[in-house]
Structures are given as C-alpha cells and as structure tokens.
Amino acid sequence: MTSISGNTTGLKPAQQRALERLAERRIAQGDIIDRETARQLAALSFALNRQLGLLIHRSGQIACLMVGDFGRITFPALAGLGSGKRLRGLRCVRTTLGQTGITDEDVMDLACLRLDLFSVLSLRDGLPDRLFTAHLIPQNRAGRDWAELPPVHPANQSGSCLALIEALEDEFARTTPLAAVDAGKDRAILVSVSTAPRQEAEASLNELAELARSAGVVVLDRVLQRRRQLHPRFLMGQGKLLEIMLASVRLAANLLIFDQELTPSQMRSITDHSDLRVIDRTQLILDIFARRARSREGKLQIEMAQLKYMLPRLGTRDDALSRLTGGIGARGPGETRLEIDKRRINDRIARLARELKNVGQERYRRRGRRRKREVPVISLVGYTNAGKSTLLNTLTHSDILAEDLLFATLDPSSRRLRFPEDMEVIITDTVGFIRNLPAELLKAFASTLEELREADLILHVIDRANPEWRQQAEVVADLLTRLELDSIPSIRVLNKMDLLGEAEKEKALQEGALHGDIGISAMDSASLRPLLGRAEKLLRSQSDRQFFASAQVLK
Ligand SMILES: Nc1nc2c(ncn2[C@@H]2O[C@H](COP(=O)(O)OP(=O)(O)OP(=O)(O)O)[C@@H](O)[C@H]2O)c(=O)[nH]1
Numbered sequence: 269m270t271s272i273s274g275n276t277t278g279l280k281p282a283q284q285r286a287l288e289r290l291a292e293r294r295i296a297q298g299d300i301i302d303r304e305t306a307r308q309l310a311a312l313s314f315a316l317n318r319q320l321g322l323l324i325h326r327s328g329q330i331a332c333l334m335v336g337d338f339g340r341i342t343f344p345a346l347a348g349l350g351s352g353k354r355l356r357g358l359r360c361v362r363t364t365l366g367q368t369g370i371t372d373e374d375v376m377d378l379a380c381l382r383l384d385l386f387s388v389l390s391l392r393d394g395l396p397d398r399l400f401t402a403h404l405i406p407q408n409r410a411g412r413d414w415a416e417l418p419p420v421h422p423a424n425q426s427g428s429c430l431a432l433i434e435a436l437e438d439e440f441a442r443t444t445p446l447a448a449v450d451a452g453k454d455r456a457i458l459v460s461v462s463t464a465p466r467q468e469a470e471a472s473l474n475e476l477a478e479l480a481r482s483a484g485v486v487v488l489d490r491v492l493q494r495r496r497q498l499h500p501r502f503l504m505g506q507g508k509l510l511e512i513m514l515a516s517v518r519l520a521a522n523l524l525i526f527d528q529e530l531t532p533s534q535m536r537s538i539t540d541h542s543d544l545r546v547i548d549r550t551q552l553i554l555d556i557f558a559r560r561a562r563s564r565e566g567k568l569q570i571e572m573a574q575l576k577y578m579l580p581r582l583g584t585r586d587d588a589l590s591r592l593t594g595g596i597g598a599r600g601p602g603e604t605r606l607e608i609d610k611r612r613i614n615d616r617i618a619r620l621a622r623e624l625k626n627v628g629q630e631r632y633r634r635r636g637r638r639r640k641r642e643v644p645v646i647s648l649v650g651y652t653n654a655g656k657s658t659l660l661n662t663l664t665h666s667d668i669l670a671e672d673l674l675f676a677t678l679d680p681s682s683r684r685l686r687f688p689e690d691m692e693v694i695i696t697d698t699v700g701f702i703r704n705l706p707a708e709l710l711k712a713f714a715s716t717l718e719e720l721r722e723a724d725l726i727l728h729v730i731d732r733a734n735p736e737w738r739q740q741a742e743v744v745a746d747l748l749t750r751l752e753l754d755s756i757p758s759i760r761v762l763n764k765m766d767l768l769g770e771a772e773k774e775k776a777l778q779e780g781a782l783h784g785d786i787g788i789s790a791m792d793s794a795s796l797r798p799l800l801g802r803a804e805k806l807l808r809s810q811s812d813r814q815f816f817a818s819a820q821v822l823k
C-alpha cells in the first residue's frame with residue numbers, strides 16, 4: 269500500500285478517502301504524470317488548499333503521497349525507497365498554489381534525494397496548467413549541475429520520461445564509471461569548513477585523506493571552504509552544501525566526511541537534507557580504532573568511546589511514529605524508541621566501565637611483577653606513522669605490524685632488548701598521536717597511556733621526512749605535557765633520514781644536534797647505534813642515581 273505522509277490533520281473522512289484513492293493510482297508508462305492523475309492531483313490540492321506531492325517509481329507505482337500546507341511540502345525519510353543506480357528510481361511531482369516553476373528548495377531536494385526528476389504542476393482554476401520539470405546532469409552546464417525541460421501541459425508531454433531517465437543514468441555511468449576494484453568500498457567526499465589559515469586547513473584536510481585511506485575509503489573529491497564564521501546549522505552555507513550534494517550524485521559518493529567535529533544538531537540538519545551517510549573526523553578515527561583493536565582492553569575502550577560519542581547524536585525527533593512500545597510488558601507506556609535506545613546505551617556504557625576496571629586491575633598486577641624485576645622501561649611515543657613500530661621491530665628483531673597506515677598500532681606491545689653492555693630493558697610501543705585527538709579517545713586511552721608513567725626513558729619518534737614534522741612534534745609534546753609525562757627523560761629521534769636528500773639530511777642533522785636530537789632510519793639497524801649509546805648512558809646515569817639514593821638511605 270502506498271504511504272501517505274505529511275500534514276493530514278483536520279481532513280474530513282471523504283477527503284482522506286479521496287487521498288487514499290489517488291495514492292492507489294498507477295501512472296501510465298512514459299508520462300511523468302498522466303493526464304487523469306494530474307487532474308485528480310490538481311483538483312484535490314485545490315480543494316484542500318494544500319500542496320500535494322507524489323513520489324513515483326519507474327514502474328509507475330506511487331511510493332508515497334505527501335501532503336504539505338499552502339506554501340511547502342516536507343519529504344518523508346526515503347531510506348530504502350527506490351531502486352535506481354546513480355539516481356534513486358523515484359521522481360517527484362508536486363503541485364504549487366502560488367509561485368510557479370522550480371524553486372531552489374526543489375533543486376536541493378532533487379540533488380539531496382537523488383530523484384530521477386522533479387516536477388512542479390501549476391494550477392489554473394483547480395485544473396492542471398503547466399508541468400515544470402528539472403533533472404540532474406552529470407556535467408556542469410553554464411555553472412549548473414541540473415537542467416530544465418520546457419514547461420508543458422500534462423496532456424502534451426512529448427517523449428517517454430523513462431527513456432530520458434535511462435539516458436541520464438547512462439550518461440552518469442559514462443562520466444564517472446565505478447571501478448570494479450572499488451566495489452564494496454565506501455566512496456567519500458571530504459569536506460572541510462574552517463576558520464583556520466588556508467595552509468593549516470589544507471594540512472589537516474590532507475591528513476583527513478590519509479585517515480580515510482587508512483580506513484579503506486575511496487576519496488573522490490575534497491572541498492575546502494574557509495569562512496570567517498561557521499554556519500550554526502549546516503557548518504557551511506546552504507549553496508555550498510547543495511554543490512556538494514550535486515557532486516555526490518555525479519561521483520556516486522555514499523559518504524561525506526567532515527574534517528571538523530560536527531555538533532549533534534549540525535550532524536542532524538545535514539543528514540536530514542540528504543541520504544548520504546555523514547561522519548566527522550572523530551568518527552573516522554574511532555572507526556579505524558575499532559577495526560584495529562586486538563586486545564580485549566583496546567576493544568572495550570573503543571566501544572566505550574564510540575557509544576559516548578554516539579549518545580548525544582542519536583535522533584531527537586520524537587514523533588508519534590517512534591512510539592513503538594508501550595502496553596503490556598513494556599517499560600512504560602509512551603516510552604519512545606529513542607529513550608529506550610539511550611537507556612540501552614547507558615546500560616552498556618556502565619557495563620563496559622566495570623569490565624574495563626577489572627582489566628585495568630589485572631594490568632596493574634602484571635605491571636607490578638615487572639616492576640619487581642627492576643628492568644628499566646623505554647617507551648616509544650610519537651605521531652601516528654612516524655615509525656615507532658618499525659623501530660621496535662629493528663631493535664628487537666620482532667615483527668609487530670608496521671605499515672604505511674595511520675594508527676597501524678593500537679595495542680601497546682612490549683619486547684625485551686639487551687643493550688651491548690649487558691643491560692636489559694623492556695621497550696614498549698604505543699598508539700600514535702594525532703592533532704585534534706578526540707577528547708573521547710584520549711580519555712579512552714588514558715589508562716593505556718598511563719603505563720607511560722612507568723617509563724624510565726621516552727623516545728619521541730618523529731617522521732623527519734614529513735613536511736609537517738614540526739607541527740606533529742609539537743602536537744606530541746603538548747600531549748605529553750597534558751598527560752604529565754614531560755618530566756620523564758626523553759630523546760627526540762628524527763626518523764626516516766634515508767628519505768631526505770644528501771644536503772637536506774646534512775642540514776637536518778646539524779640542526780637536530782643543536783637540540784640534542786638524534787637522526788636515524790628505523791629500518792637500518794646500523795643507523796641506530798648512536799641512539800642506543802645515548803639511551804644506555806641516560807638509563808645508567810639514572811640507575812646510578814637511584815643506587816646512590818638508596819645507598820644514602822642505608823647510611
Ligand atoms: N623510508 C623509511 N620508511 C620508514 C622508516 N621508518 C618507518 N618507515 C615506514 O613508515 C611507515 C609507518 O611505520 P610504523 O612503524 O608502522 O609507524 P608507527 O609510528 O608505528 O605508526 P602507527 O602505529 O600507525 O602510529 C611504514 O610504512 C614504515 O615502513 C624509515 O626510517 N625510513
């Protein structure tokens with residue numbers, strides 16, 4: 269049965285029945301809307317003094333009849349409706365009681381909902397007058413991603429609208445064919461709306477692209493808009509949003525990734541306007557973390573962070589339809605789906621917190637055993653992809669996963685290392701840092717990062733070949749301060765020296781030496797000797813001091 273949506277309050281039973289009959293009609297093949305249906309639609313709209321709209325399948329079946337008010341009509345959620353390829357397989361025909369022709373808002377709906385066609389039927393004395401029709405086009409013409417057909421009286425439509433729609437689908441497919449290798453992958457447009465200086469905004473957007481790649485997402489396009497002020501509702505201006513929506517149809521995107529953290533209400537107003545999935549940088553990072561976490565503790569921490577992030581972002585639309593439960597056995601009549609979801613999530617968060625506490629205690633005991641052995645601990649920290657795991661592997665001849673991906677390592681791992689002069693240490697790898705590390709994640713990893721407190725020496729690994737290395741090193745230094753780890757002795761290790769040209773390398777080494785930094789190439793064990801020497805010396809002087817201190821106590 270066709271659904272009727274929208275403003276049906278105050279309708280008389282006879283009018284209600286007339287709407288139902290209209291909704292059951294089938295549109296004759298070939299026409300956008302056939303003459304008889306157009307006549308009934310116009311007559312009813314005129315009688316009710318409300319806009320009426322039809323969403324029509326390519327088969328001619330009506331998917332939904334929308335009842336608006338005098339000036340506007342609101343689309344229902346279309347998730348799961350329609351079956352087209354690039355386009356949705358649904359066209360819209362709405363009546364108008366005032367302004368004739370296609371409006372900006374119609375174009376917005378056409379693009380955001382990927383409709384086959386969008387038509388506006390104007391009336392004269394309660395009879396159909398002219399049909400205005402717009403459709404998307406794959407290639408921007410005269411600055412527009414859409415085109416209009418000449419207005420016609422519904423009785424004089426020429427050509428089959430199905431043929432037109434098919435031709436459009438073909439044209440879209442020709443312009444941006446979907447590569448077979450991309451099948452099943454998310455296809456995203458990256459969006460940054462920023463008040464930061466251009467260079468900074470661009471660097472951050474590049475990093476977002478790297479994050480997307482690490483998450484296995486195909487990046488189709490990037491949009492950077494710099495604004496003096498952020499739009500409170502959509503973050504960016506509505507015109508820009510429309511542009512992005514049009515591009516998403518052209519490129520067959522299914523995902524928008526924002527570089528900025530979206531407030532719960534911004535997230536909703538954007539998703540309300542489109543059927544694309546919308547996520548932000550934080551969610552992308554959380555997603556990567558969720559895929560990579562191996563240890564039980566890591567998995568628990570990520571799930572916790574995800575739930576906490578999701579909770580305020582659940583829909584708040586609290587309409588009658590969402591009142592699914594109630595009655596016998598329910599938690600209370602009238603409790604909404606949303607409230608139930610929220611309570612379930614809160615329950616789950618509480619359970620996770622308990623489990624995490626247990627796991628944490630166990631780790632504490634393990635750590636205690638290690639402490640007793642009094643083996644010094646070296647911790648590797650640094651920006652993600654700096655080469656921490658590679659360094660650990662080379663130092664200890666192990667094969668921890670090291671990859672050209674952001675956040676390859678999530679779970680800390682430790683290995684034993686014997687220094688040349690017969691000193692044994694434990695060396696631990698940690699999760700990488702990143703700028704604007706989501707607060708939820710930092711909290712989630714607080715306990716793992718707490719282990720860093722036990723470190724006797726921190727090696728801060730820096731990807732010296734990354735043009736952003738200075739900013740990255742700063743981000744790490746800031747985080748170390750925030751975690752109150754800045755009092756632990758540390759060495760800055762300039763990694764990936766092999767990627768620099770001779771002259772550049774020389775300069776980097778000289779400059780580094782001024783600050784006490786050591787240049788290495790984590791993949792080349794010969795290059796690590798100076799680093800090992802310095803580390804051993806630092807650790808020895810510390811243990812000598814400790815020995816001295818305890819000797820003082822004995823005296
Ligand atoms: N050319 C070169 N590549 C390196 C060097 N060290 C690491 N790499 C590469 O850099 C990439 C990242 O290395 P990882 O060791 O995974 O980096 P990480 O710091 O552990 O990264 P996360 O765990 O993601 O935070 C890998 O592709 C390494 O092969 C180096 O000295 N020279």
Ligand SMILES: [Mg+2]
Nearest residue numbers: 656657676677
């Ligand atoms: Mg790693």
